[in-house]
Amino acid sequence: MPGRPLCAQDIGTGTRTVFAVLTAEELGLRPEQIEVQLGNTNDPPGPASGGSTTTPSISPPTRQAAVQAKRELLAVVAKALGGDAAKMDLKDGKVTGAPKELSFAQACAFITGDVIETLGRGTPDLFRRADGFTGEVAGVQFAEVEVDTETGIVRVKKVVGVHDCGCVVNTLTARSQINGGIIQGISYALFENRVLDRGTGDMLNANFLDYKILGAVDMPEIKAIPFPVAQGITPSGISSLGEPATVPTAAAVANAVSHAIGARVRSLPITPDKVLSAMGAIR
Numbered sequence: 001m002p003g004r005p006l007c008a009q010d011i012g013t014g015t016r017t018v019f020a021v022l023t024a025e026e027l028g029l030r031p032e033q034i035e036v037q038l039g040n041t042n043d044p045p046g047p048a049s050g051g052s053t054t055t056p057s058i059s060p061p062t063r064q065a066a067v068q069a070k071r072e073l074l075a076v077v078a079k080a081l082g083g084d085a086a087k088m089d090l091k092d093g094k095v096t097g098a099p100k101e102l103s104f105a106q107a108c109a110f111i112t113g114d115v116i117e118t119l120g121r122g123t124p125d126l127f128r129r130a131d132g133f134t135g136e137v138a139g140v141q142f143a144e145v146e147v148d149t150e151t152g153i154v155r156v157k158k159v160v161g162v163h164d165c166g167c168v169v170n171t172l173t174a175r176s177q178i179n180g181g182i183i184q185g186i187s188y189a190l191f192e193n194r195v196l197d198r199g200t201g202d203m204l205n206a207n208f209l210d211y212k213i214l215g216a217v218d219m220p221e222i223k224a225i226p227f228p229v230a231q232g233i234t235p236s237g238i239s240s241l242g243e244p245a246t247v248p249t250a251a252a253v254a255n256a257v258s259h260a261i262g263a264r265v266r267s268l269p270i271t272p273d274k275v276l277s278a279m280g281a282i283r
Contacts, residue, residue: 008046008058009039013242014173018055019062021169022236026066028090029104052240056166059236073107080110137239138229139163141182143252144220147260149279152272154257156186156220159249164229166239171226178224178245185249187214193269 010016016038020031027034047053070090078085081099088097095102144158161178168174191212195204205211224245231239250268258264263278 008054009049011049013055013177014170015055015058017173018059018169018238022059022063023066026063026070026090027104029093050242052242052244056234056236056238056240059169059238060234063235073111076110076112077102077107137164137166137241137244139244139248141245141248141252143249143256145253145256145260147257147275149261152275152279154190154253154270154272154275155218156190156253156256158221158223159186159252160223160225161245161249162225162227163241163244164239165226165241165244166229166231166233167237168226168228169236169238174226174241175224177241178226179222181241181243181245182222182224182249183214183219185246186218186220186253188268189250189253190214190218190269190271193271 008015016036017031019036020034023029023034023036024031047057071085074085074088074090074095077083077088077095077098081102083097083099088095090096090104090107093104095104095107140162142160143156146155146157147153148155159182161182163178165174191214193205194211196202197204226241229239231237233239254265254268254270257270257275261275261279265274265278267274
């Protein structure tokens with residue numbers, strides 16, 4: 001009983017895993033038993049990959065569709081065997097509350113045709129903020145740095161990121177998202193410097209020889225701590241976790257550098273010449 005394809009995408013943030021977990025939870029199955037299909041152009045448009053919106057906005061209709069599929073399947077079982085569909089449920093791969101014990105596969109065998117197709121919709125009612133809950137996410141970032149006062153070179157030694165991301169559906173993907181955001185934040189805090197032609201606006205260093213990014217030898221220790229918060233907004237309870245881990249990283253690194261040298265570097269990237277210049281201003 002595959003779910004309806006979603007016209008959206010997984011760009012490496014674990015969207016498929018989240019959808020599989022939510023669907024499996026409602027159908028009483030394991031996530032690995034769920035086949036998630038994304039990016040079908042025959043379906044209505046999904047949200048773009050930006051603004052930390054993909055998973056929070058698609059997960060509510062995904063859960064809604066799974067709930068509806070369960071109801072329809074249990075109605076089929078009740079029609080075939082008798083009993084009250086409202087008293088039945090799907091748990092651990094079985095139908096509970098039916099006149100006789102059935103596996104999920106046996107229940108599906110009663111379906112006329114090959115599939116039950118359901119459609120979950122994202123409506124304004126699904127995103128209405130309940131009283132006492134906030135629609136915002138929160139978090140805090142800590143950075144430990146080492147500054148060579150002779151060369152001005154900055155090394156980030158450790159970053160700790162603690163982030164409220166609503167319902168943590170999958171801890172591994174949540175931590176990976178925080179890790180990736182921190183890595184990107186350090187990269188543009190210390191290295192990334194886009195050079196544009198003032199006349200044409202063309203980028204003059206659009207290659208990895210002249211545009212430096214964080215490499216393996218520059219990686220610090222990262223401790224990612226996602227924690228669940230009941231946000232009371234949608235049926236899935238999932239909040240944003242795309243930009244939140246990236247945005248505060250550069251500020252945390254800059255503050256740590258300031259504490260180390262006793263002066264502010266007020267532009268990115270925090271290059272050795274800027275560090276030495278800031279130190280020279282206070283000598």
